Amino acid sequence: MTAQVRRRTRAARTAFRSFRRTRPFWGGLWCILAGALIVRSMFFSFLLAVSGGWSYSAGYILGGGLVLFGLVAWFAPHYRGLVGLLAVGLALAAFVAANLGGYLVGSVLGILGGSMVWAWGEKAPRRRVAGRRRAVPVS
Amino acid sequence: MTEVRLGTRRRALVPLAGGLAALIAMFQLVSSSALAVNFTTADQEFKLYSNYLQGAQAAGFLATNDASTGQDNGVAELGIRSAKLAGLCAIAHETVPVVGEVSLMILAGVPVKGSFANGSNTTADGAGNALTFDADGLLTGGNHITASNLFVNSRSLNGFGNLISGMNLGQSADTVDEKAGIAWPGGQAQPDPGDFGLTVDRLNVGGLGGDTYGINLQGAITLPNLKIKVVPGRKTQADCPTQAAG
Numbered sequence: 006m007t008a009q010v011r012r013r014t015r016a017a018r019t020a021f022r023s024f025r026r027t028r029p030f031w032g033g034l035w036c037i038l039a040g041a042l043i044v045r046s047m048f049f050s051f052l053l054a055v056s057g058g059w060s061y062s063a064g065y066i067l068g069g070g071l072v073l074f075g076l077v078a079w080f081a082p083h084y085r086g087l088v089g090l091l092a093v094g095l096a097l098a099a100f101v102a103a104n105l106g107g108y109l110v111g112s113v114l115g116i117l118g119g120s121m122v123w124a125w126g127e128k129a130p131r132r133r134v135a136g137r138r139r140a141v142p143v144s
Numbered sequence: 145m146t147e148v149r150l151g152t153r154r155r156a157l158v159p160l161a162g163g164l165a166a167l168i169a170m171f172q173l174v175s176s177s178a179l180a181v182n183f184t185t186a187d188q189e190f191k192l193y194s195n196y197l198q199g200a201q202a203a204g205f206l207a208t209n210d211a212s213t214g215q216d217n218g219v220a221e222l223g224i225r226s227a228k229l230a231g232l233c234a235i236a237h238e239t240v241p242v243v244g245e246v247s248l249m250i251l252a253g254v255p256v257k258g259s260f261a262n263g264s265n266t267t268a269d270g271a272g273n274a275l276t277f278d279a280d281g282l283l284t285g286g287n288h289i290t291a292s293n294l295f296v297n298s299r300s301l302n303g304f305g306n307l308i309s310g311m312n313l314g315q316s317a318d319t320v321d322e323k324a325g326i327a328w329p330g331g332q333a334q335p336d337p338g339d340f341g342l343t344v345d346r347l348n349v350g351g352l353g354g355d356t357y358g359i360n361l362q363g364a365i366t367l368p369n370l371k372i373k374v375v376p377g378r379k380t381q382a383d384c385p386t387q388a389a390g
Contacts, residue, residue: 026150060329060360093163100170108248109372116163124156128149 029085029125033078035118036092040071042114043099043107059102067099068107071115078122089123175370192296192354193233193256193381195269197303198283199347201225203320205335207297219297219357221335223326224347228282229289230275231256232367233384234359247379252367253289255388259381260303260351270385281307281348292363295329298356303349310345317341329360353381 024030047064054062074088074095096115099106106112204222233256236248255270268274276285312323317335321328323343328334335341373387 029152032152032156058329060362090159093159097163097166097170100167105174105250105372106167108250108374110374112167113164116167117160120156120158120160120163121152123159124153126150126153128151128153130149 028080028082029078029089029122032085032089032118032121032123032125033075035114036075036078036122037072037118038075039092039096039107039111039113039115039118040068040073040075042111043068043071043103046104046107046111063099063102064104064107067095067103068111070095071099071111071118074122075118078125082125085122085125089119089121089125092119092122095119171370174367176368189236189299190356190359191235191381192298192352192356192359193235193260193384194229194231194352195254195256195350196230196275196283196306197347197349197352198228198230199224199226199349200345201324201326202344202347203324203326203341204343205317205320205339205341207335219299220301221295221297221328222301223321223324223328224294224296225292225324225326227291227294229291229352230254230283231269231388232289233381233388235379235381235384237378244376245378247375247377249371249373249375249379249383249387251371251373251384251388252369253287254369256381256384257351258383258385260353270388287368289365289367291361291365293326293361294365295358295360295362296354296356297358298354301352301354301356303352305348306350307346307348308344311342312344313340313342315341315343327362329362 044064045068047061047068049061049064054065071092074092077088078085078092093116096106096112096119099115100109100112103111106115202222202224204220207219207221231253232251234250237245238248239245254273254275257268257270275283278284315323316337317339318337318341320335320341320343369388371388375383375387379387
């Protein structure tokens with residue numbers, strides 16, 4: 006029983022690790038968090054957001070865009086170069102338009118996440134460091 | 145080794161540095177009142193303090209406000225066509241897991257006094273500098289916050305009226321916006337004909353403090369000397385001067 010549970014958790018951890026290492030995971034995560042913070046700082050009812058104009062809907066549009074770009078980075082990493090830079094732009098726009106970018110935290114996280122998504126890719130091969138398991142062989 | 149390592153490359157520093165530099169530049173522009181920002185809140189309770197509010201063409205009526213807790217609160221909706229504020233100190237409290245209670249403080253303009261104990265001390269700011277007025281009783285000097293079409297819905301507002309003129313209490317609530325030349329923002333509670341409404345041509349209030357649920361700026365606001373701080377613990381108005389100085 007416990008052996009089975011251990012095997013299952015190990016399988017889940019391995020799956021999660023390969024998920025993380027084949028896409029800009031952390032950059033996408035910061036983008037999603039940044040978007041969530043910006044939406045949270047301007048969290049109005051749907052009716053208000055639709056009828057109230059830009060000052061009510063900006064949080065949903067800019068924060069929602071950041072969440073969307075984070076998800077694109079995860080599930081369509083092919084577009085990382087584009088969505089990374091767009092996420093940086095959205096995070097900057099949110100500072101002006103959406104409550105100082107979710108009280109500043111959202112903008113900073115969005116810039117960090119967007120940069121990380123943009124810069125994700127093949128790293129230069131590094132000389133092997135003894136005892137470290139940083140490298141993942143692909144194919 | 146012919147393995148491919150995937151990960152965040154060092155070139156991430158390029159957009160990171162560029163983005164943060166742009167953010168700092170925008171912060172500086174906002175802080176020196178060159179860039180106006182959009183600031184809207186609706187359901188979070190804020191404590192709002194200012195040394196002096198100078199408003200031209202204001203209108204108000206009573207309404208209900210839905211808080212995010214689902215609770216309805218009776219509030220006064222106040223709209224001001226153009227306003228000048230000597231110092232702004234907004235405090236919101238929030239409970240964050242692990243850290244406990246934190247206070248979000250937004251400070252702008254001159255420092256706000258630690259208390260407005262009586263009406264006589266409202267003509268100096270939190271740093272002890274006297275506010276200056278011209279012959280007509282209007283605020284002079286730089287570093288004041290200017291806002292146009294400022295809408296506040298608050299549970300309580302208090303202050304010391306310094307110079308109020310052209311006040312009309314009891315005007316039918318659906319006509320006050322026209323009188324003041326403002327338009328209530330769409331989506332919020334709208335006044336019903338025959339309800340209590342008020343209009344003021346000139347509204348100058350010293351030592352303004354309020355429990356507000358929402359600030360809505362249809363126009364732009366300038367925030368000189370802007371500081372945004374998240375500080376642990378429950379901060380009150382008494383912390384405004386020290387936080388503005390530090």
